[in-house]
Amino acid sequence: MDKLGSLQTFVKVVDEGSFAAAARAIGQSRSQVNRAVIALEENLGVQLLNRTTRQVAVTPSGRAFYDRAKAVLADLHEAEEAIRENRETPSGDIRINAPMSFGTLHLGPALVDFAREYPDIRVELALSDRFIDPVADGYDMTVRISQPSETLALIDHEIIPMNRVLCASPEFIRKHGEPKTPRDLATLPCLHYGNLPAGSNWKMNGPDGPVSVQVNGVFCCNNAEVLRDAAIADLGLALLPTFIAGPELQNGRLISVLCDYQPPELFLYLLYPPSRQLSARIRLLVDFIYDRFGGQAYWDLVQ
Known part of the structure; x- marks a missing residue:
């Protein structure tokens, strides 16, 4: 047989x-x-x-x-x-899943450059904030921003820490005052990410250890770009990733507050099945993403 x-x-x-x-x-x-x-x-x-x-x-x-x-x-x-x-120019398809905001703001432009550099590799990018299983859903690679996975069935390739910052507009600070401690977030208007399991419960690490506070949530959304715009519009304090808020922090439209208190650290990392390591095109893409985003994040640099 x-x-x-x-x-x-x-x-x-x-x-x-x-x-x-x-x-x-x-x-x-x-x-x-x-x-x-x-x-x-x-x-x-x-x-x-x-x-x-x-x-x-x-x-x-x-x-x-x-x-x-x-x-x-x-x-x-x-x-x-x-x-x-290994005997010829890498070619074929790569199916990638990535978070919506990071995909539109940063990964998408990077993959355009990758596709231009390697025209024989066909890239398919699907953007979604839903956590997916790359094997079950048929993806060659998943780009995630979270705490790294501990699954032994997938390769977990860490790229860079992803900083977040608590911030508000100058007008909001002028009107409401700047928070002095995380406890102030229980009374000041806050904007929170609607998809977080903790909801409006924010956790931070401060000089005296971990702090948890139930914030005064006045607006929530499962998209951080919407929360950024709401913060710029003086609606409240927002806990935002710097890859989204970086330009506004640099031009003064947003101001960081409570700088001694940091949220739990997240990472940008790649997740893919072990078998994909054999593929030259996957190795090329991993190296390309590391070269583009590894080291000091360009969105955190002061202009």
């Missing part, structure tokens, strides 16, 4: 939903496809598919085997591409 061929045929049947559709997709007869799957079932000693006249349904054993088979075929594909790429 051609185990690899039978494995590929079985996966195609599940993907297409029928023997006939799988046969058309791979250019074989329906009977050839059926024989390949039967041979695989006999070799494994389990039934992988329930067959009807119109469609096939995957058994529980078949579903578990399909997931493993899909991963094996993907790893094999990556290994083959890695060998080819």
Whole structure:
């Protein structure tokens, strides 16, 4: 039995939903496809598919085997591409997931430069603030801003700490006064990020250790650019990443406050399956992102 061929045929049947559709997709007869799957079932000693006249349904054993088979075929594909790429100019597709604001403000322009430098590599960038599993969702790489993951199933490549700052507009400070301690945030108008699990509970590390305060939330949003604009419009105090607030802090439209108190540290890091390390194009992209964003963050530099 051609185990690899039978494995590929079985996966195609599940993907297409029928023997006939799988046969058309791979250019074989329906009977050839059926024989390949039967041979695989006999070799494994389990039934992988329930067959009807119109469609096939995957058994529980078949579903578990399909997931493993899909991963094996993907790893094999990556290994083959890695060998080819080591002999020639890197090419192929890279599917990337990244946070919305960082993607539009910083990563997007960087990937435009990457695509210009490596025209044989096709880049697909999907922006979303939802945490995704790069393997389950079919991405080659995920860019995250958070505390690093501890999963052993994925490569975790840290790039740079991502600073955040508590800030407000000069007019807001003139009208309400500058907070002296985190406790003042319980009474002053605050703008908070609506997607944070802690909601309007802000945690900071100060001279005397960790501090937690339930802020006076007057406006929330799951997009930090909206919160930045609300802060510029004198609506309240906001805890913002400097990759968003940096230009406004530099030109004076926003002023940092409570500088002795810092929120928990976040990092910009890359997350990708171990098999992707074999790919020359992934290695190129990792190096490119590190060269662009590693070291001192350009958005934190004083102009």
